[in-house]
Amino acid sequence: MTQKGLSDFFSKYMGTSSVFKNKAVLQSAHTPDTILHRDKEITAIASILAPSLRLDKPSNIFIYGKAGCGKTLSARHVTKEIEKHAVNNNINLRVLYINCKLKKIADTEYRLIAQLSREYGKAIPPTGLPTDEVYKTFHNAVDSSKGINIIILDEVDELVKKVGDEILYNLTRINDELKNSKISLIGISNDMVFLEALDPRVRSSLSEEEIMFAPYNALQLQDILIQRAKEAFKEGSIQAGVIEKCAAYAAREHGDARRCMELLRVAGEIAERNNFDKVAIEHIDSADEKIERDRLMVILTTQPKQSQATLYSIVSISIGNKGNIFTGDVYELYKGICTRIGLRPLTQRRVSDIIAELDMLGIINVKVISKGRYGRTREISLSVPGTATPRIKRILEDALSL
DNA sequence: GTCAATTCACATGAAAGAGACCACGGTCTAGTG
DNA sequence: CTAGACCGTGGTCTCTTTCATGTGAATTGACGA
Incomplete structure (x- = not known):
């Protein structure tokens, strides 16, 4: 492309109208205001965590279910609400969210505890300190917070697979040594059989309460997609049947809502790039292919x-x-x-x-x-x-x- | 023909080593007043 | 006297090797019908 051509390209690009209104809504980081088809689970989590508002230690919760079925979303939603209530009523309650799968952040015992301590404002070097030193720092930080601490460990199974279940044992045991504070754990896992592989002591304490998230079916996925698409796309920029097909694709793949939205987003991008003013059904097919191709490419090259x-x-x-x-x-x-x-x-x-x-x-x-x-x-x-x-x-x- | 023992080609586990990275405290060195 | 450079020690983390043990069915060979 010549430089003149490039300039033309950009002005043309600016001229074309996008099918999107707000693409971020379809990104997995987005939290919607209302979570569809998870009322039962959300109520369950809420009722288990509610005692924390009276400064009683809530039971540890273990949440499991397939990928993209709203586990993290629901847990974060409930804890956010409970935090709001705590602030309004001057209750000392703190929620920490850690994704144990994140490389270089929380995928080892040292890193997890260090990261947790950092959440309390303690500076911990990325390496070089003995692990029990970091534990001590964390312990003091928690104890001086004087309240209820809810720690969400997302994708715990990844962590345990890597470093063993001792870390969970240590975390659940910290409560015995804390004088002024209490810790509650919420473990989230994609792996259904994860619990069975745990040390019985850890298992019983981590899963005082268990909540199972069933995968979404095609109809539920449709509802979710319609909700998001309303915000993400301009009105009338989705052809009839697109949402249904998208949902059907994802339902086939274990009801993964995240993947479902990715599919719709990529389809939208493809439509846009080819100067369509509507997302058509065939764009879903291309999107599905593209996602698969990109995924493979990333895996191969990295x-x-x-x-x-x-x-x-x-x-x-x-x-x-x-x-x-x-x-x-x-x-x-x-x-x-x-x-x-x-x-x-x-x-x-x-x-x-x-x-x-x-x-x-x-x-x-x-x-x-x-x-x-x-x-x-x-x-x-x-x-x-x-x-x-x-x-x-x-x-x-x-x-x-x- | 039947049945137990044997055997193969790895799978799987556990432990430990190598090398990179990092913190921390002590020592040395050069620059400054 | 002091700030900064430079070491040694001790820690984590990842990738890998070494050593040890496990495994499941085809094959083998003894045995009896």
Whole structure:
């Protein structure tokens, strides 16, 4: 594009009307004023937390349910309201929200406690201090707050998976040592079976109350979408049937409202970019494709070299043969690739873990099978359609500069 | 033919090491009055 | 005398290796019908 062309482009862009009124409404960070189809759950959380307004320690709550079914939203909504009430009535109540999945912020014991302490205004260095020192700081900070402290641990399962359940035990036990304050925990997890894997002592104290969030069905998703779309889009900029299709797509994927809204947002962006004044049904299809493509691209390019090399060898083998792929084959080829690009090959033990990680990311499918006399191994298959494999291979070749 | 033992090729767990990053306190050094 | 540079120690964190143990069905081989 020439510079003149660029200027034309921008003025034309300014001239075209957007289909959006307020795109932020469709972003996952947005909190709507009213939460649809979660009345029962919200009331349940509220009634459990209510004693805190009388300075009694409310029970710990464990909330679980699939992704994008309103767990975090509901918990934050209730705690925000309760905080408001506390302020109005001069009650010393504090709500801390921590997302345990956030890398470099709260994904280890040290970081979580440090982050919590920071919420109380204590400066904690990112590393270098002994963990019990940080615990002490946190303990003092909480105790001097003299009130009820509700700590929301979002995606606790991720934390526990990484560092074990000891941290939860420590947190629940802190109450015994606090003189002036009390801590209540709200654990939020996507993982349904997470609780069963916990130490029984931790389990019983963390889940004094349990609340299950069922996934939204297609109709509920429609309601939610209509509510958001009203705010997000200009009137009349959505074709009939778009919302329904969007909801149906997401309902198929475990009723994930977050994904549903992303779908609608991206569809809107696609419509806009192609100078449509309405979001049409076919834009949903393109959006679905684009989201999937982008997700894959991000995963592929952000993986460490070792994972990329492992995946590359899996992809290479899968292109050649239609049969099954086993760990041993992958490792052999992987070693070859490593020497070719000057990478120090890892041990098979580690590569085995990397394969499991790739499975978790959803790029490959892995099944542990026993071939009888011929040993036990992982049967690996790509979980992306065969038509996409050459593209993946090219991306990885680029990334590895092969 | 039947049944238990064996065997393979990894899976899976636990522990520990390497190297990067960081805080903190003590020591050294150069600049200043 | 003092501020800043520079070390050594001790801590976390991530990625990895090493060592050890587990696993499930095909295969094998002894046994009896």
